[in-house]
Amino acid sequence: MKKIVVVGAGKIGSMIAELLAGCGDYEVTVLDRSAEQLNRLETTKPVSKIAADIADAAGLRRILTGQFAVLSAAPYQATRMIAEAAKAAGAHYLDLTEDVASTRTVKQLAAGAKTAFIPQCGLAPGFITIVASDLASRFDELHDVRMRVGALPKFPSNALNYNLTWSTDGVINEYCEPCEAIVNGQLRDTQPLEELEEFSLDGVLYEAFNTSGGLGTLCETLEGKVRNLNYRTIRYPGHAAIMKALLNDLRLRDRRELLKDILENAVPITLQDVVIVFVTVSGLRGGQLMQETYANKIYSAPVGGRVRSAIQITTAAGICAVLDMLATGRLRQAGLIRQEEIALQPFLANRFGRYYATPTAVAAPASASSAPAANAA
Numbered sequence: 001m002k003k004i005v006v007v008g009a010g011k012i013g014s015m016i017a018e019l020l021a022g023c024g025d026y027e028v029t030v031l032d033r034s035a036e037q038l039n040r041l042e043t044t045k046p047v048s049k050i051a052a053d054i055a056d057a058a059g060l061r062r063i064l065t066g067q068f069a070v071l072s073a074a075p076y077q078a079t080r081m082i083a084e085a086a087k088a089a090g091a092h093y094l095d096l097t098e099d100v101a102s103t104r105t106v107k108q109l110a111a112g113a114k115t116a117f118i119p120q121c122g123l124a125p126g127f128i129t130i131v132a133s134d135l136a137s138r139f140d141e142l143h144d145v146r147m148r149v150g151a152l153p154k155f156p157s158n159a160l161n162y163n164l165t166w167s168t169d170g171v172i173n174e175y176c177e178p179c180e181a182i183v184n185g186q187l188r189d190t191q192p193l194e195e196l197e198e199f200s201l202d203g204v205l206y207e208a209f210n211t212s213g214g215l216g217t218l219c220e221t222l223e224g225k226v227r228n229l230n231y232r233t234i235r236y237p238g239h240a241a242i243m244k245a246l247l248n249d250l251r252l253r254d255r256r257e258l259l260k261d262i263l264e265n266a267v268p269i270t271l272q273d274v275v276i277v278f279v280t281v282s283g284l285r286g287g288q289l290m291q292e293t294y295a296n297k298i299y300s301a302p303v304g305g306r307v308r309s310a311i312q313i314t315t316a317a318g319i320c321a322v323l324d325m326l327a328t329g330r331l332r333q334a335g336l337i338r339q340e341e342i343a344l345q346p347f348l349a350n351r352f353g354r355y356y357a358t359p360t361a362v363a364a365p366a367s368a369s370s371a372p373a374a375n376a377a
Contacts, residue, residue, distance in 0.1 A: 001027050004323070054082060054085075153165070
């Protein structure tokens with residue numbers, strides 16, 4: 001049984017702990033500075049709990065010493081501290097961050113490391129990067145790679161057509177920071193909330209617009225190999241216009257704590273959500289212009305006797321599947337591992353990755369000894 005530490009006892013950290021403790025192959029410790037948050041942890045299997053401040057670098061290093069891996073479900077601002085402690089303690093490091101600057105720090109720490117550093121293991125970046133890389137590998141010449149993801153309420157009922165489903169800090173950050181893209185073969189920054197488009201899927205109309213961080217390291221990997229590459233967040237129509245008014249006209253992009261307070265006190269949380277993954281790749285194959293599309297909707301579902309939101313399920317399943325592949329030798333054991341290095345089919349065959357392949361599954365994952373083996377990535 002491998003020992004792992006989950007940093008962060010919020011909605012996603014709770015779901016990660018539930019999946020890993022429930023499978024029986026991991027001894028799980030959850031760390032959070034809030035004892036109250038730890039007491040609210042929702043897991044059906046027992047886990048160890050430590051109330052500690054990660055700003056105490058020496059204390060964090062002691063906690064991580066002897067652990068197989070640390071999984072960060074903490075806010076992106078904590079990335080550097082956790083990654084540095086993981087390297088000092090000799091533990092593998094995985095996170096969920098979409099923050100570009102934080103990922104640069106992880107890449108620097110991964111250089112020469114004797115353990116694996118795997119940032120961006122969630123939904124976007126994360127699973128969507130794995131999908132896009134798989135589709136892109138099927139073409140002789142790439143033209144366009146379009147990646148779209150949204151975590152949306154099933155029943156929108158306010159002017160924003162939105163409910164809080166994950167980190168408020170994360171939402172604000174992706175709406176404010178510059179976005180990476182490849183445009184006509186050139187790597188460039190684009191502005192968040194711009195390049196608005198509309199599309200229909202299963203008869204429902206959506207809008208999508210630039211947000212930061214969703215591409216992960218894919219721009220760097222595909223630079224010089226693709227004509228256009230971009231990532232946009234999916235929302236219901238009208239959302240972008242209101243957010244632009246709040247951020248730009250009312251200048252709340254310069255007062256993010258105030259914006260966070262407004263959103264968390266005015267926009268309800270919901271567990272009744274849907275995650276949409278929509279990736280389209282076009283290019284040449286055998287001399288013909290071809291296009292392939294991956295589209296999937298994952299809904300909230302009962303897991304461990306409780307209804308979990310779709311964003312909880314997909315985000316936690318992503319990082320747990322990558323950890324599982326690392327623990328069973330299906331990934332390299334040292335240095336930086338990019339999401340695009342992870343093969344799609346082994347990921348989907350994994351006991352946690354199956355939440356994407358069969359999104360309505362509610363049974364607890366089997367133990368490693370009874371789960372079908374996946375091919376090496």
